[in-house]
Amino acid sequence: MNIRYAERTADLNGTATREIFKLLSRPEIISFAGGLPASDLLPEKEVAEITESLLSGKDAKRILQYGTSEGFADFRETLVGYVKQVGIDGIDTDNTLVISGGQQGIDLMCKALLDKGDTVLVEQPTYLAVLQILKSYEAKAVGVNANADGLDIDDLEKKIIAHKPKMLYVVPTFSNPTGKTYSRANREKIAEITAKYGVIVLEDDPYGKLRFSGESVNSLKSFAAEDNTVYITSFSKLVSPGLRVGVAVGGKEIIRKLTVCKQGTDLHTSNLSQLIVKRFVEEYLGETVKRSIPVYRKRRDAMTAALDRYMPFFDRTDPEGGLFVFGSLPVSLNAEKLLPKAIEHNVAYIQGSVFFADGGGENTVRLNYSNASAEQIEQGIRALGSLFASYLT
Amino acid sequence: MNIRYAERTADLNGTATREIFKLLSRPEIISFAGGLPASDLLPEKEVAEITESLLSGKDAKRILQYGTSEGFADFRETLVGYVKQVGIDGIDTDNTLVISGGQQGIDLMCKALLDKGDTVLVEQPTYLAVLQILKSYEAKAVGVNANADGLDIDDLEKKIIAHKPKMLYVVPTFSNPTGKTYSRANREKIAEITAKYGVIVLEDDPYGKLRFSGESVNSLKSFAAEDNTVYITSFSKLVSPGLRVGVAVGGKEIIRKLTVCKQGTDLHTSNLSQLIVKRFVEEYLGETVKRSIPVYRKRRDAMTAALDRYMPFFDRTDPEGGLFVFGSLPVSLNAEKLLPKAIEHNVAYIQGSVFFADGGGENTVRLNYSNASAEQIEQGIRALGSLFASYLT
Numbered sequence: 001m002n003i004r005y006a007e008r009t010a011d012l013n014g015t016a017t018r019e020i021f022k023l024l025s026r027p028e029i030i031s032f033a034g035g036l037p038a039s040d041l042l043p044e045k046e047v048a049e050i051t052e053s054l055l056s057g058k059d060a061k062r063i064l065q066y067g068t069s070e071g072f073a074d075f076r077e078t079l080v081g082y083v084k085q086v087g088i089d090g091i092d093t094d095n096t097l098v099i100s101g102g103q104q105g106i107d108l109m110c111k112a113l114l115d116k117g118d119t120v121l122v123e124q125p126t127y128l129a130v131l132q133i134l135k136s137y138e139a140k141a142v143g144v145n146a147n148a149d150g151l152d153i154d155d156l157e158k159k160i161i162a163h164k165p166k167m168l169y170v171v172p173t174f175s176n177p178t179g180k181t182y183s184r185a186n187r188e189k190i191a192e193i194t195a196k197y198g199v200i201v202l203e204d205d206p207y208g209k210l211r212f213s214g215e216s217v218n219s220l221k222s223f224a225a226e227d228n229t230v231y232i233t234s235f236s237k238l239v240s241p242g243l244r245v246g247v248a249v250g251g252k253e254i255i256r257k258l259t260v261c262k263q264g265t266d267l268h269t270s271n272l273s274q275l276i277v278k279r280f281v282e283e284y285l286g287e288t289v290k291r292s293i294p295v296y297r298k299r300r301d302a303m304t305a306a307l308d309r310y311m312p313f314f315d316r317t318d319p320e321g322g323l324f325v326f327g328s329l330p331v332s333l334n335a336e337k338l339l340p341k342a343i344e345h346n347v348a349y350i351q352g353s354v355f356f357a358d359g360g361g362e363n364t365v366r367l368n369y370s371n372a373s374a375e376q377i378e379q380g381i382r383a384l385g386s387l388f389a390s391y392l393t
Numbered sequence: 394m395n396i397r398y399a400e401r402t403a404d405l406n407g408t409a410t411r412e413i414f415k416l417l418s419r420p421e422i423i424s425f426a427g428g429l430p431a432s433d434l435l436p437e438k439e440v441a442e443i444t445e446s447l448l449s450g451k452d453a454k455r456i457l458q459y460g461t462s463e464g465f466a467d468f469r470e471t472l473v474g475y476v477k478q479v480g481i482d483g484i485d486t487d488n489t490l491v492i493s494g495g496q497q498g499i500d501l502m503c504k505a506l507l508d509k510g511d512t513v514l515v516e517q518p519t520y521l522a523v524l525q526i527l528k529s530y531e532a533k534a535v536g537v538n539a540n541a542d543g544l545d546i547d548d549l550e551k552k553i554i555a556h557k558p559k560m561l562y563v564v565p566t567f568s569n570p571t572g573k574t575y576s577r578a579n580r581e582k583i584a585e586i587t588a589k590y591g592v593i594v595l596e597d598d599p600y601g602k603l604r605f606s607g608e609s610v611n612s613l614k615s616f617a618a619e620d621n622t623v624y625i626t627s628f629s630k631l632v633s634p635g636l637r638v639g640v641a642v643g644g645k646e647i648i649r650k651l652t653v654c655k656q657g658t659d660l661h662t663s664n665l666s667q668l669i670v671k672r673f674v675e676e677y678l679g680e681t682v683k684r685s686i687p688v689y690r691k692r693r694d695a696m697t698a699a700l701d702r703y704m705p706f707f708d709r710t711d712p713e714g715g716l717f718v719f720g721s722l723p724v725s726l727n728a729e730k731l732l733p734k735a736i737e738h739n740v741a742y743i744q745g746s747v748f749f750a751d752g753g754g755e756n757t758v759r760l761n762y763s764n765a766s767a768e769q770i771e772q773g774i775r776a777l778g779s780l781f782a783s784y785l786t
Contacts, residue, residue: 001591001619003647004559006508012653034459042457048448051665055441064435064633066427100493100637100659107658111529115399116509133657136504166397198394226394240457242664244493254396260405264526265500266493270663271635272444 008138026346030380032367033348035176035323037237038299039371041292043284047240050279054272063271069263071098071247072271075278079247082281086208087222088231094252097259100269101244102206104262105232106133109167109202111261112254114139119165123151125326125355125364127176127204130169141357144168148317150182153189160197167200172220174207174322177355177366181320184217191223200254201229206246207322209238209289212297214320227251230258235277237323238285238292243273300325302374303367303381310385313392314365323370326352329363333391336362345387347380401531419739423773425760426741428569428716430630431692432764434685436677440633443672447665456664462656464491464640465664468671472640475674479601480615481624487645490652493662494637495599497655498625499526502560502595504654505647507532512558516544518719518748518757520569520597523562534750537561539571541710543579546586553590560593565613567600567715570748570759574713577610584616593647594622599639600715602631602682605690607713620644623651628670630716631678631685636666693718695767696760696774703778706785707758716763719745722756726784729755738780740773 054063062072070076076093083091099105106129114120116138122130124143134141142163145152150172159165170190172182182190194201203220221231227250234246248258262268280288303325307314316327329335335351342348352364369377447456455465463469469486476484492498499522507513509531515523517536527534535556538545543565552558563583565575575583587594596613614624620643627639641651655661673681696718700707709720722728728744735741745757762770 001588001621003593003621004506005650006504006506006511008508009505009650009654012650012657036459039454039458042454044448044453044457047457048445048453051444051448052441055437055444060437060441061432061435062635064437064440064635065432066429066629066634100663103660104658111399112402113397113399115401118399129657136654136657195394200396228394228396236459241459242455242457244659244661244663257398257402257405261402261529264405264522264529265497266637266659267496268637270493270637270666272665272669273663276665 008136011135012132028346029343029348030346030372030376031348032369032372032380033350034368034371036371037241038292038295041295042240043280043288046280046284046288047276050276051272054275054279059275063275067268067271069259069268071269072274072278075274078278078281083231083233083247083249086205087218088249089222091249095249095255097248097255097262098269098274099232099246099248099262100266101236101241102204102232102234102246103129104265105246105248106130106169106202106204108248108258108261108265109230110134110137110139111265112257113166113200119163121156121159121163121165121168122357123170123175124357125177125352125361126169126357127171128354131357143357148180150186151190153186153193156190157193160193160199165199167202168194169202169204170220171204173205173217174210174319177324177350177352178326179317179319179322179324181214181217182220187217187220188223190220191225191229195224195226195228199228203229203231205231205233206237208233210292210296210323211321212293212300221249227254230254235281238289239277239280243270243276245269245273245277296370298374299369299372299377302377303369306378306381310382311388313388323368325367325369327365329365329388330392331363332393333388334362335365338387338391342384342387345383347384349384401529404528405525421739422736422741423739423765423769424741425762425765425773426743427761427764429764430634431685431688434688435633436673436681439673439677439681440669443669444665447668447672452668456668460661460664462652462661464662465667465671468667471671471674476624476626476640476642479598480611481642484642488642488648490641490648490655491662491667492625492639492641492655493659494629494634495597495625495627495639496522497658498639498641499523499562499595499597501641501651501654501658502623503527503530503532505650506559506593512556514549514552514556514558514561515750516563516568517750518570518745518754519562519750520564521747524750536750541573543575544583546579546582549583550586553586553592558592560595561587562595562597563613564597564599566598566610567603567712570717570743570745571719572710572712572715572717574607574610575613580610580613581616583613584618584622588617588619588621592621596622596624598624598626599630601626603685603689603716604714605686605693614642620647623647628674631682632670632673636663636669638662638666638670689763691767692762692765692770695770696762699771699774703775704781706781716761718760718762720758722758722781723785724756725786726781727755728758731780731784735777735780738776740777742777
């Protein structure tokens with residue numbers, strides 16, 4: 001039978017990232033392609049302890065029975081306290097919605113806000129999955145120029161005026177794919193301009209806790225005077241991506257809309273996952289972050305040192321945290337075309353062009369350093385550098 | 394700030410069911426309003442045992458790390474075997490997609506298939522959440538007449554010709570809200586007619602394993618000659634709703650589309666939930682169903698006996714399984730208006746009108762018997778009968 005799919009799916013394919021993951025099962029591959037937390041840092045022991053305690057205690061019944069779409073009230077209390085760490089204050093549980101990972105937060109925001117043909121501004125380049133999700137809502141992504149300080153504020157204002165976007169999507173701290181962090185002044189400007197024009201901001205902060213150097217900056221939301229910013233974060237990089245838990249924080253009205261949208265989407269987030277993360281945040285998160293930082297710092301340092309040594313022609317970002325380094329090869333090199341060659345040499349990366357809303361970036365590359373050892377990083381970048389160099393004229 | 398939401402959300406409110414749940418926290422209330430499995434049957438001990446074993450063994454790493462949108466390959470193998478029990482044969486794992494509960498299966502089907510203005514046929518009355526989800530895709534629900542045997546086949550064909558629907562949504566076994574089961578002959582006819590006109594069928598089967606009497610019938614999908622039927626089932630009623638796990642089974646092409654849609658929605662289903670359900674299905678499901686059936690049968694019997702005794706004016710269905718009895722009060726009674734009175738008398742139900750796509754059903758009532766004891770059922774229906782009787786002229 002010839003199935004008539006929705007128009008929104010015509011151009012919808014698996015993201016490059018996940019399709020490539022499948023090619024990377026060969027054990028000899030050194031992969032800088034993913035965005036996975038380090039497998040050796042995953043807190044198996046702690047999760048096992050928490051889970052045993054939860055399922056043998058008074059929580060077992062409520063874990064196994066249906067929950068509410070908002071998430072458990074006591075977990076939301078924990079989350080209200082948790083987001084104070086990024087400067088979000090003066091809220092209560094009605095400002096929070098438990099979500100099944102950060103990805104769901106993006107999807108629900110699009111569901112609540114976007115009609116076919118609406119425009120969403122994104123940093124150029126931006127998180128790949130957002131571009132896919134926007135397609136699934138038949139919305140248009142328009143890239144905003146950016147620099148080391150954050151968004152180019154003039155370009156932001158120009159594009160708000162030109163495109164009347166409903167939403168701006170940003171990852172202001174250790175951005176995916178660039179790894180860079182918007183300055184405090186840049187955040188204040190973004191908050192000011194989006195409020196002025198009535199643009200909703202979706203601030204995605206999956207990596208904020210993973211800072212290895214530099215000064216921490218409060219969330220963009222904490223600088224937003226109006227109720228126009230929704231902040232989402234996930235526990236995928238700190239506790240476990242496999243549990244699928246995050247939180248959206250925003251004005252009560254929009255959180256209520258997101259809750260109704262979530263109800264139709266998956267009814268509620270796994271109760272067991274919610275309470276594992278609750279207990280983890282309360283009892284283990286501090287020490288886990290402390291244990292993880294030196295490991296990730298070492299890997300970032302190995303990555304930047306290897307890049308500077310073996311790929312001096314690579315114009316790269318200088319991340320103070322998070323999972324990624326991003327940069328440009330000389331313009332004669334096409335990162336997408338060279339990827340199969342790299343995989344032949346047992347190294348994988350993601351071509352940067354997939355992160356560009358408006359096209360371009362053919363010579364850019366995203367490199368993930370969180371899930372490989374310092375030795376593998378050195379070895380992989382050496383191989384990559386020699387491959388790229390061989391194509392330089 | 395005045396937020397411009399998507400048009401789809403204008404008419405989107407929390408479902409009556411979930412809003413009412415919140416009113417029902419008073420312990421003295423006897424609730425026939427929900428659709429919850431019996432809390433006392435939830436398999437806490439088994440889930441605790443499985444979880445301990447999973448997190449202390451070789452599965453711990455893959456549980457905590459990212460998974461694939463399709464779900465774990467070995468769980469999908471288990472599911473291929475599982476759906477043989479409803480007559481679905483000759484498939485492999487590429488015909489399956491792990492979903493975060495049955496609700497997500499409905500949402501993904503709509504996402505993959507429906508453009509704004511498309512029509513979906515539903516049984517009249519049908520599962521409430523489907524009507525909400527269709528609104529969120531700006532699709533139109535049209536009711537198909539039904540009888541004790543299943544859908545009215547002439548009306549189905551008439552409405553296919555008149556509305557050119559993209560999809561037919563049905564719960565053929567122990568339907569929500571009516572509790573009735575479509576006959577084998579009716580299923581064959583539905584399969585034949587939908588194939589003839591190229592209509593996709595979404596068969597939702599959350600209750601099929603909960604049969605107390607009568608002969609079991611294979612899934613509608615098992616009678617479908619063409620690849621036009623997607624079967625979804627969930628483990629919410631047999632293992633735990635709180636874990637949010639189900640499966641969609643269909644043609645490889647449509648399953649691939651659903652997978653891409655799922656990727657943007659929540660990336661993947663909780664890995665821990667997946668492997669708990671996998672192990673449960675393999676080791677405990679048989680005995681759990683065996684243990685549950687007599688309990689639910691007793692409650693259904695208590696419900697039907699009490700209805701016949703205290704509400705002889707209630708024209709009801711005669712369910713052979715599942716969670717619900719449905720019926721009509723004399724037309725002078727409005728079930729929605731009487732609900733607050735019932736709650737004053739410490740009994741709750743759902744007015745049937747919310748299940749009707751085309752309006753009507755003001756005198757109908759859905760009663761859930763799965764989460765109250767036989768004594769509570771007797772007491773609650775006695776109170777309800779006397780309330781309703783007092784409004785009869």
